[in-house]
Each structure stands twice: as C-alpha cells, then as structure tokens.
Amino acid sequence: MNIVNFCLSSSLFRIVRAVLQLTVAIAVSGFPNSWAAELPDLGESARADFSPQVERRIGESIMNEIRLREPSYVDDPEINDYLNRLGHRLVEASANPVGDFHFFAIRDNTVNAFAMFGGFIGVNTGTILTAQSESELAGVIAHEIGHVTQNHLARQIAKEKQNTIPSMIAMAVGLLAARANANIGMATISSVQAGVIQSQLGFSRDFEREADRSGYRTLEKAGFDVRGMSDFFERMQKAGRVYENNAPVYLRTHPLTIERISDMQNRAQSSPYRQVVSSLDFHLVRAKLRALMGTPREAVSEFETLLRERKYASQAAAQYGLAFAFMRAKDVPAAQREMDALKALKVASPIIADLAAEIRAAAGDLPAAQDIYRDALLRFPQAKSLVYGYAESLYAGRQYEQALQFLDSQVQLSFSDYKLYGLQARSYSALGRRLQQHRAQAEFYFLQGQLGQAVEQLQFAQQATDGNFYEKSAADARLRELRKLLAEEAKLKKDGG
Secondary structure: OOOOOOOOOHHHHHHHHHHHHHHHHHHHHOOOHHHHHHOOOOOOOOOOOOOHHHHHHHHHHHHHHHHHHOOOEOOOHHHHHHHHHHHHHHHHOOOOOOOOOEEEEEOOOOOOEEEOHHHEEEEEHHHHHHOOOHHHHHHHHHHHHHHHHOOHHHHHHHOOOOOOHHHHHHHHHHHHHHHHOOOOOHHHOOHHHHHHHHOOOOOOHHHHHHHHHHHHHHHHHOOOOOHHHHHHHHHHHHHHHHHOOOOOHHHHHOOOOHHHHHHHHHHHHOOOOOOOOOOHHHHHHHHHHHHOOOOHHHHHHHHHHHHHHOOOOOHHHHHHHHHHHHHHOOOHHHHHHHHHHHHOOOOOOHHHHHHHHHHHHHOOOHHHHHHHHHHHHHHOOOOHHHHHHHHHHHHHOOOHHHHHHHHHHHHHHOOOOHHHHHHHHHHHHHOOOHHHHHHHHHHHHHOOOOHHHHHHHHHHHHHOOOOOHHHHHHHHHHHHHHHHHHHHHHHHHHHHO
C-alpha cells in the first residue's frame, strides 16, 4: 500500500507545489558545503534523485501544511501517540532502525495509508477500524515503512532522468497529489505531465513486491503475526471483487495481484505459528474512533448494546468506549459510572488515565484530575495526551507558575513540540509576562513552518516593557536568526519561480 485517499484540497495542492519549488530553489542556491556532494545534479537536464536532507525538508514542509490546513488531519495526541508507538516498534525492526519516522492519522473511512518524503507516514482511520488485529494494522504500516526504507518515491521520480527543473517539480507534486487522492482530476496537474503521472499513480509491481517483502521481514522481527499482512491484503482483494468497477480506494491506488498475496501466504506458511494478542491500546483507539462516529446518543447506544450482548474483542475497550460516548453526550455522572466499572477491570493505559482525568475535571474536581495525571505520568512519561492534559489542568486551576515549571521540563525533553510552546505562551500571558509570551508564541509558529508569524511575535517581544536584560538579549538574537531565515526563504522562492 502506498498513498492515501485523503481529501487534498486545491489550496493545499498549491501549497505543496510551493514547498517543492522552494526545496528545488534551495538545491540550486546551495545548502551548507558539507551537503554539496549529496545534492541533485541540477543543470539543463536535472536528475530527480533528492538527497535525504532535501527529502526530509519536503516532508516536514508538507506535514506542517497538513497540520495547519487539512481538515481531515486527526489532531488527537492519543491516536497519533499510539500510531507512533506501533510505528517505531516496527522501525526498530526495519532495514533502517535509526530512521527518522513520524506517523499520523487522517480522518477518512476508506481503507488506505501513505508514505511521504522524509519518513512521514499517514494512516486512514478506516484502516484502523477495518484491521481485525493489531498484526494486520502493523502489516499495513510495515509495508509503508518498506516504501520509505527502499526509497521508492525518490527512485520513481528519478526514472525521468532528463526532466528539467520545472518538470521535475511538476512530477513530484503530481505524484504526491495523485496518490493523495485517487480521484484527483488530471486537469489539476500540468497537462505536460498528466500522462506521465496518470501512469504512475501506483508504485511499480517491483516496488510493491519490495515493500511487501521488506514489510514482512519487519513484521516478523518486531514480533507480530506475519499472517496479518496477507490476511489483510486478501480481504481487500475479496472486497474488490464484490465492488467490481467501483473498487475501494485501497485497490485503486495500488492494485493487488494474486502473485503478491500468494508470495506473502507462502512466506507465512514457512514460518512457525505465533499467536500474538493485540494490545489494549489497539482496542482502545478503535473504541475511541467508533465512539466519535455518529451523534453522541448513537455512540452511547452502540456501546451499550455491545456490552449488553457481550459482542466485543475487549471488554475494557467497550467500557472505555461507553464512558467516552457519555462524555461526548455531556453526561458526566454516567461517564464516571462507566469509568468506575472500567477501573474494576484493573487495566492500565495512558488513554484510560486521560479520560479518567477529563471526567474528574468536567465534574469540577481539578485536584483529583491533577492527581490522576501525576500518577499516570510516572507510569507513562512519554504520553503526549497526559503531558498536555496535566498542563491544561494546571492552567485551568490558575496554577500558572507550576504549569510553566512543568512545561519547561517537558520542553527540555521535546524541544520540537510546538504545542508545548503554545501552552507556555498562554501561561506567560496569564501572568502578564509579555516578552516571554511572545517568545514562546514565536517558537510555536516557527516549529509549524510559519516564519513570518514567528518574526512578528519576536518584534512584539522587543516592544514589551517587561523582561530582564538576558531575556531581551535572547529575544533580539532569536529575531536576528529568524529574520535571516525569512530573507533567505523569500529570495529562494523568488529564484525558484
């Protein structure tokens, strides 16, 4: 499986094009000298083999725009935390165990996933809900990791050895956009490249086989049931026969072949049988996604029925789903009742702890909510949902200094987490510390690729009348850095056309 069917809007298409134009302009103008040997040979005939640094920059820029402007992006730390835990377990068992990967969810009921430049991998929520075991979901993600470790996107673009710079940009944009939406109209893409792109909506059969085999090895080494990959793909193929000409997007973006499925099945048969139990978090994430569907009352009714009829793979997840659905319906006492029943099952997860704390906060008991967060952070210190939730609870309780102390410690651990800086800015604002507020807000914008807004915030920081000599000097130095970057970016965009 390669690229997703999330709704890439025409505005985002233009943004992606601008990002790639900037990246190629950077390659033309030059990175630091230490990178020079890795850059594409850009002349009248430009090769499209991007360096790893260029690929990462493309991926980061597009990821920032997806976060900011794509409505189907799932901005949920619990769901994305789970995908990253699962994804990095697979990466550690892959051909590139130290690779820099990032996993995220797209709200789309169709079954698909996609790999972008730089190790950014998206998974449709429909894929998570369709997978019948964690090994099946892991098989899909392992396949995508295989596309990245085998450099398939860059290699595919590099097939066109004689592309000029503009056509290389158009082809890269077209491949990303077309794979992002299997139904995208070719009129959106340059007519010169439309034929080439139309023929390359899916990776070649050789690339798909490579990703299958690489993914299989990764799945096995990571300790999952290797049958999960072939089982999932075979179910998709059967679905294609049912749908006939109106095949699921999964099959349109990368058609399956009997040969590929047979190859995976043969490999699985030669491996010793391994019964792998899906993790609790796999079931909890699926329950949360189901509880978010339909109206709150419909969600409550569904989970009440599942529990009454005992039609669930995990009782704890079904109980969690009902508690979450009651919270959606703003029935806090009912949510607390279901949470008490869930606690009796004696299971632990950062996802459960976060909901338990949210219920207590909604009931007006902030001290109890904070106690839950503190206890859970001792057991799950890397859970972003708990980090953000605890900081929010301190802010809600007007414990601004304590919130800043906690956030400072978290920034030291995750200095590239823009949300931490956003929370810092709010806390500084509540204390009337304007210089520090604008400095934190500047980092919030900078980490999302919004250089102009970051510079503006630092200008506000300069105008603030508070702050000591050290704080003012640090703000001035940071402003000089970002102004230089902004000027370079403007020049590169101009030079890149």
